Amino acid sequence: DSGVTQTPKHLITATGQRVTLRCSPRSGDLSVYWYQQSLDQGLQFLIQYYNGEERAKGNILERFSAQQFPDLHSELNLSSLELGDSALYFCASSPPGPSYNEQFFGPGTRLTVL
Amino acid sequence: AQSVAQPEDQVNVAEGNPLTVKCTYSVSGNPYLFWYVQYPNRGLQFLLKYITGDNLVKGSYGFEAEFNKSQTSFHLKKPSALVSDSALYFCAVGSGTYKYIFGTGTRLKVLA
Numbered sequence: 001d002s003g004v005t006q007t008p009k010h011l012i013t014a015t016g017q018r019v020t021l022r023c024s025p026r027s028g029d030l031s032v033y034w035y036q037q038s039l040d041q042g043l044q045f046l047i048q049y050y051n052g053e054e055r056a057k058g059n060i061l062e063r064f065s066a067q068q069f070p071d072l073h074s075e076l077n078l079s080s081l082e083l084g085d086s087a088l089y090f091c092a093s094s095p096p097g098p099s100y101n102e103q104f105f106g107p108g109t110r111l112t113v114l
Numbered sequence: 115a116q117s118v119a120q121p122e123d124q125v126n127v128a129e130g131n132p133l134t135v136k137c138t139y140s141v142s143g144n145p146y147l148f149w150y151v152q153y154p155n156r157g158l159q160f161l162l163k164y165i166t167g168d169n170l171v172k173g174s175y176g177f178e179a180e181f182n183k184s185q186t187s188f189h190l191k192k193p194s195a196l197v198s199d200s201a202l203y204f205c206a207v208g209s210g211t212y213k214y215i216f217g218t219g220t221r222l223k224v225l226a
Contacts (some may be wrong), residue, residue, distance in 0.1 A: 105157030
């Protein structure tokens with residue numbers, strides 16, 4: 001158990017809908033990362049937050065947005081869902097200091113869009 | 115632009131034999147290199163990293179990796195494979211920009 005929690009574990013929804021994925025980082029970690037893992041695209045970096053501020057952006061679609069709250073939990077919002085958005089979504093956190101680049105991954109949220 | 119390649123989709127090795135999982139990278143500037151392992155239905159777990167210093171890096175569960183700058187490689191190795199090492203292994207590269215690029219993964223199968 002990495003200490004990173006993600007809810008829900010599974011999510012099934014329809015095209016065009018909007019969902020919110022939630023992540024709680026390990027105690028003391030200030031950074032949160034979001035990744036999408038699909039069979040055809042592998043693990044894709046979406047976005048990173050540090051202490052509430054966006055720090056880096058990857059291949060995140062405009063239909064997707066994220067934020068990190070003052071208590072450091074983060075939410076990833078996916079809207080106008082398409083079949084191709086079906087994937088595993090991972091959140092990771094990392095600590096401040098010299099180990100800032102060691103990421104601890106949550107168990108993931110499996111999103112199925114029908 | 116950063117990129118990382120794992121040329122083998124799957125590696126099979128007999129238990130007790132040494133194993134190597136290959137990774138090559140491309141990055142501007144000094145690379146930050148990582149190996150992660152993913153067991154079925156689990157998130158990725160950090161194994162080891164190279165930032166600077168000794169080219170041979172030791173990590174969790176007896177794994178090590180060798181940084182080779184001239185060949186732009188960071189292969190993962192273990193002297194004696196265990197059946198429990200069977201999993202999906204990911205190489206990742208960063209360059210201090212907080213963006214991390216992951217390889218496509220190599221499935222390691224250790225045969226008893």
